Amino acid sequence: MFVYLDAEKNSFNLFSLGSKPTAIRNLNTLSNLDFDYNGYDLKVPLSDSDFDKDVTVLAIDFEDKPSFDVRRMSLPIDRYTILNMQDINKLIPLLVQRTYFGDNLLQFVINEDGSQIHEDYEFKSEQSKDWIKKHAEVFHNANKGIDKNHYAGYSALSPDKQTLYLFVEGKPTGPIALKGIKNAISRIRIVGDGFMINHKIYNKLYWSDRPGIIYIDVPADRLDEHMTVIAVLLDKPIELHKEEVKAIESNL
Structure with missing residues (x-):
């Protein structure tokens, strides 16, 4: 593979x-x-x-054809599993993955600005707690993300579906790309930082209803050392372009 x-x-x-x-x-x-x-x-x-x-x-x-157990991704995980994790490099990928699939483990645990955490919950790792508080606007009520045909990484949506959150791992070697977004973009910023980011749209044909590809260039000096989160504010609830595949009726 x-x-x-x-x-x-x-x-x-x-x-x-x-x-x-x-x-x-x-x-x-x-x-x-x-x-x-x-x-x-x-x-x-x-x-x-x-x-x-x-x-x-x-x-x-592999010795033979590799197998995957996708059912494991949908198995419930107790939020205490997240809270008790000491290793931030294990906690963040797991938390982000579960949020992407619609299982936001920190929903209602933390408020929008990170100033309050529910009294029944305590983080074992201060480093993890700081990262989550920095990105509290995402985790306090984020919903399931968009298909990876549109963004290659993990994502999440705000309840009104007008803000798309993109999780960016490591240091990208170039701009990150969004495909099939029919909306206009109002602004793009880094969560927990507020820094505004420009974007460019390529391959948009005036005669086609197919959206162009959105490229977002994230400055290297603004990247979070663990994982960066980008907030894309849309002009209205997200609309995604889906290709319609039809049967060939004639090949003449």
Whole structure:
């Protein structure tokens, strides 16, 4: 299996993997990589020297065809599991993944500005607590995100579906892309920072109803060391372009 990485990050994680890899190779550096596999989740630690300036390619080798247990992603997780995690690098990916699938574990635990946390809940890690408070506007009531055909990473939507939150891992090697967004964009900012970001739209044909591709260039000096969250404010509740595939009635 080949994995393409377009951002520099501390590790690559693959969840709900039912097959143990025999080896993981970096095709850019032609080196074998260490990995940790616990029977269902794979973690591959990475360093700066592992990355290509454009795209890094990992080859994951298996004895047989790999299997995935997607049911594990939908299994309920007690929010105390999140609160008791000491390792922020495990907590954030799990929290973000569950939020993307519509299971916001911190809903109603923290208020919108992060100034209040429900008295029944306590974070074991101050570092994790600080990151969550910084991004409280997302987690206090975020809903399920958009399909990965539109954004390659995890995402979430505000209750009114007019703000799209994009989770950005590591340090992107170029602009992040949004596809199939029919809305006009009012503004884009970094959550917890307030810094405004410009965007450009390419491949929009005036005669077509297909939206162009939105490119957002996130300044490297504004990236969060654990995970950055981008808020895209839309002109109205989000509308996504869906391709309609029709049967061929004639090939003449």
